[in-house]
Amino acid sequence: MAPDDVITATAGDLLGAPGHHAEGDPEDAAVVGGSPLRLAARRLRRDRGALAFGVIFLLLVAACLAAPLWANEVAHTTVSQNHLTDTVEQDGEQVNVVGFDGVPIGPTWEGEFFLGADQNGRDNMVRLLYGGRNSLLIGVIAALITTLLGVLIGVLAGYFRGWTDAVISRGMDILWAFPVILLGIALGTSLALGGLQLGPISISGDSLAIPIMVISVVYIPYLARPIRGQVLALREKEFVEAARAQGMGSWRIMRSEILPNISSTLLVFFPLLFANAILLEAALSFLGAGVRPPNPSWGTMISEGVDRIVTAPYLAIVPGAMLVLTVLALNVFGDGIRDALDPRAKIKAKG
Amino acid sequence: MSLKVDGPGRRSRLLATLAALALASSATLAACGDDDDDGSGGATAEGGEITISQSSQPDYLDPALSYTVNGWEPMWLVYTPLLTYAHEEGTAGAELIPGLAEDLPEVSEDGLTYTLTLRDGLTYSDGTDVVASDFERTIQRVLNLESGGAPFYQVIEGAEDYLAGNDPEADISGIETDDESGEITITLTEADSSFANVLAMNFAGLVPGDTEFKNLTESPPPGVGTYEITESVPNRQFVMERVDGFADLGLEIPEASIDTITTQIIKNPQQSTQDVLNGELDYQQDPPPADLKPTVIEQADDRYEEFTTSSTYYFFMNHDVAPFDDPLVREAVNYGVDKPALARLFAGELAPGCSFLPPGMPGYDEAFDTTECPYGDPTQPPDIAKAQDLLKQAGADGTAVTVYGNTDDPTPAVTQAYADMLNEIGLDAEVELLDGGVYFQTVGNAKTEAQTGFTNWFQDFPHPLNFYFLVDGDTIQPTNNQNFGNVNDPKINDTIDELSLETDLEAVADQWAELDRYLIEPPQSSIVPYGHRKLATFVSERIDFESIIQHPVYQNDYSSFALKEGEE
Secondary structure (H helix, E strand, O other), rough: HHHHHHHHHHHHHHHHOHHHHHHHHHHHHHHHHHHHHHHHHHHHOHHHHHHHHHHHHHHHHHHOOOHHHHHHHHOOOOOOOOOOOOOOEEEEEEEEOEEOOOOOOOOOOOOOOOOOEEOOOOOHHHHHHHHHHHHHHHHHHHHHHHHHHHHHHHHHHHHHHHHHHHHHHHHHHHHHHOOOHHHHHHHHHHHHHEEEOOOOOOEEEOOOHHHHHHOOOOOOOOHHHHHHHHHHHHHHHHHHHHHHHHOOOOHHHHHHHHHHHHHHHHHHHHHHHHHHHHHHHHHHHHOOOOOOEEEEEHHHHHHHHOOOOOOOHHHHHHHHHHHHHHHHHHHHHHHHHHHOOOHHHHHHHOO | OOOOOOHHHHHOOOOHOOOEEOOHHHHHHHOOOOOOOOOOOHHHHHHOEEEEEEEEOOOOOOOOOOHHHHHHHHHHOOOOOEEEEEEOOOOHHHOEEEOOOOOHHHHHHHHOOOEEEOOOEEOOOOOOOOOOHHHHHHHHHHHHHOOOHHHHOHHHHHHHHHHHHHOOOOOOOOOOEEOOOOOEEEEEOOOOHHHHHHHHOOHHOOOOOOOOOOOOOOOOOOOOOOOEEEEEEOOOOOEEEEEOOHHOOOOOOOOOOOOOHHHEEOOOOHHHHHHHHOOOOEEEOOOOOOHHHHHHHHHHHHEEEEEEEOEEEEEEOOOOOOOOOOOOHHHHHHHHHHHHHHHHHHHOOOEEOOOOOOOOOOOHHHHHOOOOOOOOOOOOOOOOOOOOOOOOOHHOOEEEEEEEEOOOOOOHHHHHHHHHHHHHHHEEEEEEEEEOOOOHHHEEEHHHHHHEEEEEEEOOOOHHHHHHHOHHHHOOOOOOOOOOOOOOOOOHHHHHHHHOOOOHHHHHHHHHHHHHHHOOOOOOOOOEEEEEEEEEEEEOEEEEEOOOEEOOOOOOHHHOOEEEEEOO
């Protein structure tokens, strides 16, 4: 991700007048007069590729939300139920769910064990859907927390400047100096060992809150820095000076003048943060520093599946494919939002 | 008395290190397809070089410090103690024989004094003469370097004072040596019938009297053995070369055939397996990964063999914490654990069983372990209905239970399966997986109050005491407790005390077997054993597979490796 570039591309759009859009995209001349967000929504509706991937993403979310339905009504099992010595009928024969040599059954393409079983004889389709719930949940909550904290820190640093900015920016520099994965592993492993005890707050090591916290923290600088840059420019604008002249306090200016002007940036960033959070969760879980078994996530499923890559390759490939599809959908949809908000960037790219 | 062993090396963490010491009973070997290997293979060539692999660097290449099979398997042939084991398979290999000593020790009537005499004319691989006082330096190093093996030797009189004094050169009052006569006298603070086995451990492999008090992994000291380590580059490789003139020393230890063995550290076990299949490596110290086992069996069935080790995998149940303080609940769990299901999680490399003492151990009762298991044949499905009934009788239906396990393969899968089994009989089980590096310390800390969980034990030496200290009430301690279930039955404690005084192990083997039944049977149902781990021998086509000895204590015996005739 290159957040600065994204911000540079969108900032002009956010700060500028509707005339920018009319200049950039002749089609928009007809709708001059609508709000920037309404114009963007209109452009997004015309971007069929982005919309298609947006729909795919929604379908993935819906499928994952329906995990209990699939488990109860179709697979007739639970996410944690082992079927080590059970058999299932396949092509008229009773087949072991897990062989004596530990090799699990492959996809049956029927209700039970639709995508095969894992080494504990658990239904892989059920695990995939429940794992998706965890991956998506971690991704969205982590992205929301990152956005919240990133905006707070970025706006404070950009608006107040001076020592506030110096302290916050150096802190962000330190955080940014660490490779994301390395920092994630360090935080994830240390927190997973003993959980987190912060006064009355107690989080156990295997709680989903741990990877959520880790992921949201490591991505803060990636949002806070460009927001800070944008606020530095915004605070010098005439409408902010006007507000100040009217006697508005700093907090009110930030809330009513600054924040609305960075909302489009956040719209662009959010899907990207979401996608990156899902990827980081998968990476951390794969490395044993994210979601802790027996909780499934696509990352833990890939990690467990790698040990069986020769005899049961689907165990790693299926969650891997889901991960790719989800991140691709989020990225393409995110690009669509960016193009809708800043058509000039699209034209430059085409040029 | 019981031994208190802090060494982490005897429990599996990674597959590479889990394989502590294998003890294959001849009966079990026959059961898993032993090819009537009598150690005499087909036509073999003398000499030659082979390259083998380990998936991780041995913990140490220093006999005072190493406490894993990665270290012991090669170093057994480099550092011979005063006593050692015959280079044989099965129970014959568990027999103590004189090593550098002329004979087995003379033990005083009170069991406190061991007297041995060093053989004449012994020299280390560098040509230095071996003298009796080297033994004291050897034990001083084990104690001073705070080796994992130190607790075994703290029973020697003066060992505690030596440790407290913190002077490496200080005398250990319980060891008297005479370089002229070669006589070595060891005095213990309390009788310990397993002490002869302790003298045969790799820690006690003699090193010269001027050996430094530091970890010598990078330049291992000379020893008396059929091989010497001539090169050691940690995390890359180490080289063992055959010692000329070893046969002239007159030890009861066979000479090796291969001239040079280069052990490479190849962290990817899949790669090692492929290399052995292709002939680029000659032996893989770790068993092939489960994922490649079907390929190995398909392509190289004639040079792959599994054997059951002297190990027991079991679940502890905390007798001090509800609901496992109720014997009925422990009995229910024993009825409800599906042993053949768990064996599948080990890719079949687990022989289901229900005895605590493992195959090959004096006191092991094969009938009790298999067909006469009080909870039903361990190769058959469990009696869930009975388990559910017992749990209801105990009023423990629906009780919340946290099942502890660690993150080292295959423990997560085993722990999750066990929790699922507990749920099936009526408990409300949740899994708590801890990192392998802190797991045993955590569940061994009284404050954790771990209710139940995964554990295992591989023998250090073939003596029941090496297992029974794990269920001896006298060994319970608030931290680093190895008796995870706090088993504290007066009859078990007294019997251990009584049997530990008996030096003739064979004479009391039946009593150990009886104790094993008492431990497992209702109403005690103290622990839930579910099987004994299998390991494998897997070599290249160049090696004469028939000649390989799977030693019960030190696993695959490199000195028995030989190239087929015509191989270079």
